[in-house]
Amino acid sequence: MNSKLEALLKLPNTWQASRGPRLQAVIATGYPQLDQALHQQGWPQAATTELLLEQPGFGELGLLLPGLLARQPLAPWLVMIAPPYQPFAPALVQAGIDLQRLLIVQPRDSKELLWCASQCLASGACSAVLTWSLDQTIRDRDLRRLQQAATAGNCWHLLFRHQREQLQTSPSALRIHLRPETEGQLQLQIIKQRGGWAGQTLMLRPASQPLPQPARQPLYHGPLPDSAALGYEQTSKHGRVSGNGHGLDSPQATRRQASVATLPTAQV
Amino acid sequence: MQLLWLCLRFPQLPLDQAPLNQPFQEQPSRNRFSAAPCPEKPSPEVACPDSDQHESLEQRPSGTATTEHRDTAPRVVVERQRIQFASASARAAGIDIGMSLNTALALCKDLQALPRNRQQEAASLQALAHWCYQFTPCVSLRAAQPEADQDTPNDTLLLEISTCLRLFHGLDSLLQQINSGLQQQGYCCVASLGHTPQAAWLLGAVADLNPLTSNGGIKPDCAEQELDNDFFLARVRQVPLPLLPLSDKQQRQLRQVGFKTLGDLLDLPRASLARRYSKALARQLDKISGAEIDLQYYIQPHRHFFSERHYLSGLTSVAMLQHPLQELLQELHRFLLDGQLQCQGFSWRFYHFDKSASELAIELSTAQNQYQNFLNLSLLKLHGFRVHAPVETVQLHSSMLLASQAHSRPLFSELGLQARHDRAQLLDTLHTRLGRERLYQLVCLDEHLPEYRQAMVSSGMPATGMPATGVPAASSPGGTPPASPLPLWLLPQARRLGPNLTQLEIISGACRIDSHWWRQRQQRSYFIARDQRGSHWIYYDAERRQWFLQGHFG
Numbered sequence: 001m002n003s004k005l006e007a008l009l010k011l012p013n014t015w016q017a018s019r020g021p022r023l024q025a026v027i028a029t030g031y032p033q034l035d036q037a038l039h040q041q042g043w044p045q046a047a048t049t050e051l052l053l054e055q056p057g058f059g060e061l062g063l064l065l066p067g068l069l070a071r072q073p074l075a076p077w078l079v080m081i082a083p084p085y086q087p088f089a090p091a092l093v094q095a096g097i098d099l100q101r102l103l104i105v106q107p108r109d110s111k112e113l114l115w116c117a118s119q120c121l122a123s124g125a126c127s128a129v130l131t132w133s134l135d136q137t138i139r140d141r142d143l144r145r146l147q148q149a150a151t152a153g154n155c156w157h158l159l160f161r162h163q164r165e166q167l168q169t170s171p172s173a174l175r176i177h178l179r180p181e182t183e184g185q186l187q188l189q190i191i192k193q194r195g196g197w198a199g200q201t202l203m204l205r206p207a208s209q210p211l212p213q214p215a216r217q218p219l220y221h222g223p224l225p226d227s228a229a230l231g232y233e234q235t236s237k238h239g240r241v242s243g244n245g246h247g248l249d250s251p252q253a254t255r256r257q258a259s260v261a262t263l264p265t266a267q268v
Numbered sequence: 269m270q271l272l273w274l275c276l277r278f279p280q281l282p283l284d285q286a287p288l289n290q291p292f293q294e295q296p297s298r299n300r301f302s303a304a305p306c307p308e309k310p311s312p313e314v315a316c317p318d319s320d321q322h323e324s325l326e327q328r329p330s331g332t333a334t335t336e337h338r339d340t341a342p343r344v345v346v347e348r349q350r351i352q353f354a355s356a357s358a359r360a361a362g363i364d365i366g367m368s369l370n371t372a373l374a375l376c377k378d379l380q381a382l383p384r385n386r387q388q389e390a391a392s393l394q395a396l397a398h399w400c401y402q403f404t405p406c407v408s409l410r411a412a413q414p415e416a417d418q419d420t421p422n423d424t425l426l427l428e429i430s431t432c433l434r435l436f437h438g439l440d441s442l443l444q445q446i447n448s449g450l451q452q453q454g455y456c457c458v459a460s461l462g463h464t465p466q467a468a469w470l471l472g473a474v475a476d477l478n479p480l481t482s483n484g485g486i487k488p489d490c491a492e493q494e495l496d497n498d499f500f501l502a503r504v505r506q507v508p509l510p511l512l513p514l515s516d517k518q519q520r521q522l523r524q525v526g527f528k529t530l531g532d533l534l535d536l537p538r539a540s541l542a543r544r545y546s547k548a549l550a551r552q553l554d555k556i557s558g559a560e561i562d563l564q565y566y567i568q569p570h571r572h573f574f575s576e577r578h579y580l581s582g583l584t585s586v587a588m589l590q591h592p593l594q595e596l597l598q599e600l601h602r603f604l605l606d607g608q609l610q611c612q613g614f615s616w617r618f619y620h621f622d623k624s625a626s627e628l629a630i631e632l633s634t635a636q637n638q639y640q641n642f643l644n645l646s647l648l649k650l651h652g653f654r655v656h657a658p659v660e661t662v663q664l665h666s667s668m669l670l671a672s673q674a675h676s677r678p679l680f681s682e683l684g685l686q687a688r689h690d691r692a693q694l695l696d697t698l699h700t701r702l703g704r705e706r707l708y709q710l711v712c713l714d715e716h717l718p719e720y721r722q723a724m725v726s727s728g729m730p731a732t733g734m735p736a737t738g739v740p741a742a743s744s745p746g747g748t749p750p751a752s753p754l755p756l757w758l759l760p761q762a763r764r765l766g767p768n769l770t771q772l773e774i775i776s777g778a779c780r781i782d783s784h785w786w787r788q789r790q791q792r793s794y795f796i797a798r799d800q801r802g803s804h805w806i807y808y809d810a811e812r813r814q815w816f817l818q819g820h821f822g
Contacts, residue, residue: 057820058802061756076691084757088819089710089722091754099710103727105698106706119697125690180802184821209821210753210796210803212775 027156030066031204034188038174039196043067047173048147048157052166052191056084056134058180062208063188064158068128069096071156075127079120081105082113082132095208101127110136114146121149121157128156137165144171166191184209270496272430272439275410275468276446277458278396278423281389282345283353284455342376344369347384390422396455397425397567402606403446404432408564410469426465426564439492440485447484459484463500465564466556470507470530477503497558504556505531512552518545530556569607572667573614575599582621582658586650589618589659593646596664601639610635610673614666616646620657628653630700634692635670641693648700695727716783717790718758718805718818752779753796755805755819762816765806772797772806796821 008014026042028035035041043049051060072078078101080087089099105120107113113133120129129150138146138161150157159172166177175191181203190200278284342358344351351367361376373379393409400407406428429442436442443459450457460478462468471478479490479500486492490499507530509522522545527533533541534553542550554560577592593616604611613631620626628649630642698707708724715721753776776796784790791810796803803821808814 055801057757057822059822061822077694085820085822086758086760087710088718088755088758089712090718091756092710093712094754095756099712102709103695104708104710104724105702106708107702108706112702115701116698120694123690123694123697125694180800182800184798184803208753208756210776 027067027070029063030070030207031063033202033204037188037190037200037202039193043156044173044194045156046151046154047194048143048150048159048171050159050161050170050172050175051178052161052163052175053134053178054163056132056160058178059184059186059206059209060160060178062206063178063186063204064130065095065097065206065208067156071127072096072098072101073127075125075155077101077103077120077126079103079105079126079129080132081116081120081129082107083130084132084134091208110138114138114142117146117157118149120153121146121155122153124153124155126153126155128158130158130160132160134160134162137168140169140171147171147173184211270430271428271463272433272495273462273465273468274427274429274443274446275460275462275465275472276396276400276425276427276450277460277469277472278393278425278455279458280353280355280456281392281423282384283343283355284392341380342378343380343382344372345384346381352384393423393425394567396450398570399449399453400425400427400446401567401569403427403436403442404429405566406431406564407567408465409567410465424469426468428564439495443480443484443486457484458482461495461500462504463497464556464558465562466552467500467504467558470511470556471500471503473511474507477506479503501557505529505534509533514549518549521545570603571669572665573600573603573611573669574663574665576661576663578661579659582660583655583662584658585655586653589650589655589662590647592662593650594643596662597639597642597646600642600664600666601637604637604669604672607669608672609669610637610671611666612668612670614642614664614668616649617661617663617665618655618659619661619663620655621660622657624657626653632692633695633699635668635672636692637672641696645696645700648697651701699727716781717792719762722758752776753821755803755821757820757822759817759819762807762818765815765817772799772804774798775803794818 009016026038026040026045028042029038038044053060068078078097080102083104087102087104092102093099105116107116110133113131113136117129117131120126131146138159143159146157146159149155163177166175170192172192173194175193175198177189177191179187179189181187184205186204186206186209188200188202188204190198192198341355342361342363343355344358344363345353346369349369351363351365351369351372354363354365354372358372358376358379361379363372363375363379369381373381397407397409404427408426410422410424410426429439433439433442436445447457447459458472458478459480460468460472461480462471475482479487479495481487509527509530509532510519512519512530514522522533534557538550538554541553551560555562575596577596579592583589583592600611600614603609611632612635613629615627615629617625617627628646630645630649632641632645695707704726707727709727710722711725713721713723774795774797778793778795781790781792781794789811792807793810794805794807797806798804804817805819805821806815806817809816
């Protein structure tokens with residue numbers, strides 16, 4: 001046997017196809033602060049990550065985006081099961097998600113939801129499976145099943161649950177409690193991580209959260225405007241976007257708008 | 269090119285395909301239909317079986333009854349009260365061809381007399397031809413001879429095998445496979461070889477001249493290398509003339525002249541033979557010797573699959589359906605493999621005792637021929653199926669067949685070069701359980717109003733949406749302004765904002781959209797607003813003078 005070849009094969013960084021694919025143990029979260037808090041330095045792969053929150057839509061998806069993007073090329077599908085709102089395709093494209101790979105499933109009940117999740121996880125055809133189960137509680141047995149399916153299919157499972165489940169024990173590899181903070185910040189509290197210490201609390205700003213406009217742009221604080229302030233009367237061109245999100249058309253408009261006082265309050 | 273024809277005669281075809289006296293069983297553990305495909309695929313015209321048909325079909329021969337079993341019961345096939353065919357055990361009892369039925373019954377009291385059914389014989393031969401198609405694409409039914417006796421059935425298949433010898437690892441192994449397959453199905457067969465179809469057929473009629481033994485193997489004195497035109501021609505010359513399919517008058521003429529073997533005729537100049545007897549005779553001799561090409565009509569493989577099983581006492585539960593499902597799917601799998609086909613979907617039909625029928629259709633997003641997949645999907649579909657009345661007949665039908673396309677699997681799966689196959693497989697599984705309407709994908713559209721900027725399309729469809737020109741890439745090269753931030757979540761319908769306690773803080777300038785003046789004019793100013801629950805996308809509708817919430821920056 002060729003001794004040179006043998007020596008080459010012995011090198012640790014020589015990979016042979018017969019050994020099977022190398023498993024990437026973790027995926028960097030894209031946030032150095034969070035990487036540091038997680039003892040594996042990233043999202044645990046082939047396992048369930050539980051995200052506990054009260055109400056969706058404050059930046060939790062943005063927090064996951066870097067991880068999802070990194071995993072996207074690994075498998076043909078990225079599955080969202082029972083998302084709370086409709087994902088906005090242009091924003092996803094802007095973030096780098098390939099819409100051809102995105103599959104959205106709307107199961108009828110929690111039984112179907114669990115079945116879909118375990119099928120997707122075990123198939124090995126999904127880079128990540130995002131499951132929202134905010135209304136229904138998931139039994140410990142089912143959590144275990146999902147966790148096993150994720151391991152079998154080498155799939156990253158993200159499970160969004162209501163924060164009242166925080167006290168329930170769970171077999172998930174990682175559990176994080178998420179809470180919106182002021183100024184688009186996100187407070188993360190690690191409740192459990194497998195093989196490491198939990199209890200870390202940190203503040204992050206997900207990339208998806210819009211920043212306030214730069215100071216030289218007229219910011220709109222205070223009362224919400226009425227139509228006259230926005231200069232609709234001057235607009236005559238139809239069917240196009242005027243202004244590109246950077247502010248009002250002219251300083252005059254800003255001054256006029258500031259002088260108008262209307263009912264300012266609104267509920268989301 | 270040296271052609272090699274294999275001629276398969278089924279001298280006992282009416283007897284072999286006649287019903288067995290075997291009590292019909294419908295235990296799930298039936299091993300009657302074993303791995304060998306059942307040859308008696310009924311023609312697809314039998315789509316709606318009536319009760320008469322059930323009577324005849326329920327007793328149909330099962331695929332793998334052994335020949336010994338067949339021979340134990342003396343059986344005869346009768347037409348117009350005369351014995352036409354008799355099994356070996358019947359002949360041992362002294363029954364002869366041409367005897368009247370009464371005489372035969374007097375000789376043997378356990379005799380099973382079966383009426384002759386030519387239609388069924390023809391169907392059996394067709395089925396056998398299609399079974400042979402797995403060995404070679406050149407399979408033909410020997411054309412009926414106009415001079416042939418009406419009572420001798422067309423019982424011969426002709427296979428051109430020179431092109432497939434290598435695929436089946438030589439002549440020996442090919443013959444063995446064909447013979448064991450036929451035996452398993454319970455057919456008695458005489459095989460012979462020849463360099464032309466006619467020569468193969470003639471050599472099969474004379475056991476001494478046939479290069480193959482009665483078991484279908486090559487005789488020890490005939491090496492495979494020797495099998496060339498001269499070898500066959502030398503043997504054909506010794507064939508006695510009466511075996512040549514000619515009219516009685518011509519046979520008499522030839523006999524009177526003193527011709528005894530085919531060789532005597534082949535030596536004569538064709539032109540004078542044609543003048544003295546007939547042109548047809550001269551052409552026939554040319555076809556035997558190979559001087560003239562003997563064109564054959566090869567069978568065409570089926571363009572659809574149909575198979576069924578009957579159960580007299582009925583299947584009452586989904587669990588009992590499982591076994592027939594497996595059998596039929598195995599048959600489908602075999603059929604697809606043989607024809608190098610893939611199927612895009614198939615349908616199950618169950619006929620119940622109360623004359624009602626239920627149907628389960630399964631569609632696949634990509635054509636395939638995976639037995640395990642088919643079974644899983646079928647069982648999944650059966651999951652929600654209730655057997656309201658015992659099932660009498662189980663049918664499997666598939667007409668969505670395509671030529672198979674091979675897929676390559678990636679070596680480096682971590683690079684994400686996963687085969688499209690996995691992608692489709694997951695989709696099929698979800699479709700089957702949830703239905704198509706529960707799965708969708710998104711495409712971007714060129715529109716201004718956010719709710720029209722995307723569309724939901726049924727998953728698995730090729731993406732037909734327009735490229736998202738309205739959305740500049742996140743990292744656009746310098747010069748173009750950075751894209752305005754868009755929310756990841758959109759409310760299904762914009763929600764009106766009422767006066768309430770929560771103070772929204774607007775952190776962006778307005779983004780104005782004025783569109784749809786041709787319908788219901790929409791004048792909107794979009795703002796990004798913030799509160800304790802995160803950032804939101806709100807707009808002011810100038811037409812309706814209202815504030816609305818459109819989405820969340822999730």
